[in-house]
Amino acid sequence: AQTVTQSQPEMSVQEAETVTLSCTYDTSESDYYLFWYKQPPSRQMILVIRQEAYKQQNATENRFSVNFQKAAKSFSLKISDSQLGDAAMYFCALSKAAGNKLTFGGGTRVLVKP
Amino acid sequence: GAGVSQSPSNKVTEKGKDVELRCDPISGHTALYWYRQSLGQGLEFLIYFQGNSAPDKSGLPSDRFSAERTGGSVSTLTIQRTQQEDSAVYLCASSPRLGGGRETQYFGPGTRLLVL
Structure with missing residues (x-):
């Protein structure tokens, strides 16, 4: 069986800053x-x-990049220069x-503060 | 071109009623997928089609759930005798062909089902 775990229910970032x-x-x-998928309020x-x-x-x-650590089975997403339109759920x-x-x-819900 | 469309956008039904959810894939896409997004279970795979056949029905949660695809295009997900735990957003996706992770799945906006 395969499992995927996201430990951060919500992350907040200032506009133009970086969030991982x-x-x-x-x-x-x-x-x-x-994969990383984005789900805006439109679903x-x-x-x-x-x-x-x-x-x-x-x-x-x-502006999106990943850090893939195969041995550690880790796959993080970095959003650089965050924009208001990046606010969404990320899966x-x-x-x-x-x-x-x-x-x-x-x-993980991403909130972007202006 | 047009993306994946789903209808209805929202559906409210009474417990025990049957419901049909419709998915129109992107034109020319031979593979079609159904997922369910609920508060309790998160996003879970239900079923996929290659053409009109469904090789993998392992994700259907019970025999009250069934799906069909006709003409290699439109798909219908039917839930019989709905229960309150069926309340969720039902998402449909399509891809040009089956190809594992190489093929991007394009999602529709989903149908939000509420069972009272």
Whole structure:
């Protein structure tokens, strides 16, 4: 069984500052993918960033970057230069490489203060 | 192009009634997924389709839940004899094809179901 744990229910950040969201996971698979999804109040989940487990290089998408520590089974998300539009729930998720379902963590609410 | 759409956006029903939730995937997407988001259980996988077939129904919580997909497009999730614990947001997603983590799942806005 796969599990994903997000230990921070809520994080607050000042606009233009940086915030880091934590995620740990457990899987017996050697090949898998990790994701961060954003869910704004509209409820529509949006993929923020994806990391392939066999790639050592951390993924980056504009102001979003991850710190993937495979041995520690840790996958944190860093949001740089936070903007008001970044305020949302953020979910960490895991998928087997050949699997077709996402296993989600409990989510972290990000508040951005102007 | 249009994204994944779901209807209704909100649904209130009485305990014991049947409900149908609809998902229209992105045109051309062969894979379709249903998830449930509830306060108690978080986000959980229910079922996925490749074309019209559902190889993995392991996430359906009980035999009151069923889903079908016709014409490789629209999918309907049916909950029979609804219970209060069925209250949740039901999310649908689609991807161009099955491909594990390589394929991005695009989500719809969900249907919020409230069972009184």
